[in-house]
Amino acid sequence: MFQHLLPTAVSSPSAANNRGVLSAAANGLDGFIVQHGGDLDRVFGRSGIDPEHLLHPTLSLPLTNYCKVLEEAARQTGCDNFGLRYGQQFQPKALGLLGYIGLCSPTLEDALINFAEAFPFHQHSTLIELVDQGECYRFDYQVRHGAIHERRQDAELTMGMAMNLVRHVLGPQWAPRQVAFEHARPQDWHEHRDAFHADVQFAQGCNSLLIPKRDVTGHVMPGNDPILLMLIKDAIRQLGDSGSEANMLDRARQTILANLHLGEPALEAVAHDLGLSEWTLQRKLRDLGLSFSQLVDQIRRETALAHLKQQHLSVTQLASLLGYSETSAFSRAFKRWFGTSPRQWRSAATTPAQRV
Template sequence: MLQPLLSPAPLNAQSASNCGVLSAAANGLDGFIVQHGGDLDQVFGRAGIDPEQLLHPTLSLPLPNYCKVLEEAARQTACDNFGLHYGQQFQPQALGLLGYIGLCSATLEEALINFAKAFPFHQHSTLIQLVDQGECYRFDYQVRHGAINERRQDAELTMGMATNLVRHVLGRDWAPREVTFEHAQPENWQEHREAFQTDIRFGQACNTLLIPKHDLAARTMPGSDPMLLMLIKDAIRQLGESAHEVSLLDQARQAIAATLHLGEPVLEDIAQTLGLSGWTLQRRLREHRMSFTQLVDQIRQQSAMTHLKQQRLSVTQLATALGYSETSAFSRAFKRWFGISPKQWRSAADS
């Protein structure tokens, strides 16, 4: 079984002062938009963002507005791969607390672990995890906010940020073994291959980087600073103490959603991710008048509606993403939920 080094970040794990994404994530965005011929007032106005907020990296931007400003920038500048190019030049130190917890770590491996662990306090409503796959680590990222349908530019930006953390140590020529994106293949997809210098797969269940472990072995961070790292971790610990309490049900939902693409969810595996026994998880779910099977069914139903609306995956791809071994099994489940087939539901939603 694949082992996450970190439990999936709770969807609403956030500090009281950060209800979205810290504005450090938009460092230099205004200049980058202008550089590409965009109209700042128009882009920020349509996204509902006050440019003054970008001057204060610890202020919080609503996540839907942040994703929208990137999509608007791509449209307004006529640069379809805006997020990809913005991410290529985005260096770790520009991310503030999140970047420096990686830069101050002792080794590159520790930097990736610390980066993933700190991410929930940088951005909420987001899956972030580092999974040990034997020869490689898999870095997973996916925005999971119900109000956000367009998030391609953010995904490409974030994959670039994570790649640049590794390249900070290994150099600009380093390449992950593979990169996947959940969105459909864009017209100028060759630019993605050039940016990451590896194979790219689109229309997948999650945005991921596959990082060979041998690239990380004994690689020290050039800016390692144990004292500063301790202070940063202490600040994050304080954020954690003031974070909103997350219910077990919410944690279970995210753990299931994060592993659906691997196949049929197993009770014992999900329980282990949450630090519980299978029996304890069953008992806790019963307190919510919910069985494990019902919870999996509920998550699949919600995910199916979201993906069918977004038009990114075919019915066959969606069946695989939801953990079904056969498309026919997904179609039967969908008809049980809604009384019609997935294709009929998608056609009705489009009309």
């Protein structure tokens, strides 16, 4: 049938032009937050999300804000498995164009293929693979955005979305052979096993569903429509046509982040990795309202906060990880960013009411 299908990652020029994630991915999020006792203004405000965007399913939300709103919703509602529960009730048609690409496909097998093929137009900076493993297809998903460190809720939501596409045809009791998540096992992990009716592994290399081929071959999609499918494919490709500047910026961020631990990032080295001249990279960044030093500063600021929250690195180790030759240089930069030292920020952050 096919061997290794759709290894589409952020480096694919045709798949990464969408600057974020289509807001259809947050369909019903406001009501779900309220249902779980959350404060909408607080959740959206802290996440930098404009609720008006959620009314327009083809508008693009920044992926950083999208992942953040799910994490913030989990914190605000006190529901540690927020993404899992949100994903359980998220039906394919609620995903807008991406969902209908699956629903209009001729067979369930085609639906999975088309869903994976279209996903990069729906969401950028993301790995999507449908891998033929003989008896099974493995559906892999992983956010690969350099600034996104907290993404558990998004992973559990997306695995639920993919599962519900299959259950749309095979019924609510269908179960994948195995489910894997890249994050550590949460406290209420039994809820994951009950949701998927399957063995769930944590701390794995990638988020994935293992789907037996015998379950998906030969099953006709009840709403299959070849003409509508063609129109939807064209529409979602057009949505991805937003230019290559955002793709360049994202690749530059990831290059800088991957090499920070080696020391102060050099414009020449980053430009070389991107296949650009120094002048061209500077011009492209300037067109986006950034200088190279501002981009490096921004990445260091975001990464510092993410690691300080996790408590597992000392300030000295973090300074080295961010490419500073001396801890004092990192401390001065941190005070410039937040008006306090890294140690003071970490101490205050242990008390929720004092968190910056």
